[in-house]
Amino acid sequence: MARIFITGSVDGLGQLAASALVKQGHNVVLHARNPERAKYGLAKVPGAEAVLTADLSSMEETRDLASKVNKLGDFDAVIHNAGIYQVSEKELTRDGLPLLLAVNSLAPYILTCLINKPKRLVYLSSGMHKQADPGLTGLRQDKPSVTYSDSKFHNLLLAMAAARQWPNVYANAVDPGWVPTKMGGPGAPDNLAKGFETQVWLAGGSDEQSKVSGQYFHHKRQSRYLRQGDDVSVQRKFIAFCETQTRIPFLKGE
Template structure:
């Protein structure tokens, strides 16, 4: 039996992944944006160990979430599922950064840095990351802090960069990114063409399976198969630039030598 923490698990793919893991007998800690959604999540998944509350559009709440999660003990796997897609133009997070960037890029970076190191890390990306800008020139730092134009594709590329960098730096962890496909969730819309079950089975498999195919690191998966991803995500210079910019923005440093507890 494994313990898994899933961000953004009040609905959508996160909730479906949690349900599947609970059905298999694993322990799951949920996460919701606010207290109301947290209560609803526990009502839908009464077997869950707990639900933690944090709005990932706030860097400070994300940092607090990491400490609350650590108080529950180390997890075997963390699924970085939370994300936003279609948001009003110029939407900002609490600290004034672009909302897409704060939730999709910065939150998983902060949590990766501050959570006790798990055995497995899964980052939800998207096939749209292939259209992301690997130059990182649009990241909201310096004079771009308040008016950066970071796209959804950019943020999903950031998630792949993060996964590949973590896989390189933490050799004792399985860190991978996935494309769940375009599935009919609230985010994907009712007309999405992909199979809903295939949208969550890969992250469940990577989180707990002893299948040799799941016990790998530094890969990008689509429907349990390794898939093509932007080669720039493996560029160490790009990885280090992304980490340095995230540290500058958040004040949180990634520890290459974090000890597994």
């Protein structure tokens, strides 16, 4: 059985994935934004090994979260599930960055860099990444600006960069579909169960077909994505931006 850490796992798809993995016999560590949410998460996912707290809008708290994860020992998989959707571009974090950028783009970058490398990395992207600006124009401005679609493209870039750099790690991106969660809304048309089954399948790692890397999945099938995600120069531009903002290197030589 695997040991798995999931960000943003006390609600929505993260909670559903955590519950499914626990039922399969895996050891799952949850993540919550604050202690109150942590109590809620443990009540919703009985059998979870533990829950760690950190506000991913804060780079300091995100760095601390990575340390907490490492203190628990090695993990077989990390699911980067946490994300926000309908947020004003004017809403800034304590670090002075757009909230959307901090939570959706920089937090998974920080955790990818600082958590001891697992066997499998799963990044929650979205079909909306296809509406992103593949030129990363918003990141080149004096005051960075991103849309939700941009941030989901960033998740794809991070997955592809990790797959390219660490051949011993299975790193993939997932489009869960537009499903009826709190984020997706009650009118979302996709199947809720299919919204979390792919990340459970990839993180569990028992199926030989799941042991691939550098892919983009939708409902357990490899799917089409913006081909700029494969462009090493675009990956490097995104990584360089993250390194500048966080002062955390992706790795030597990048």
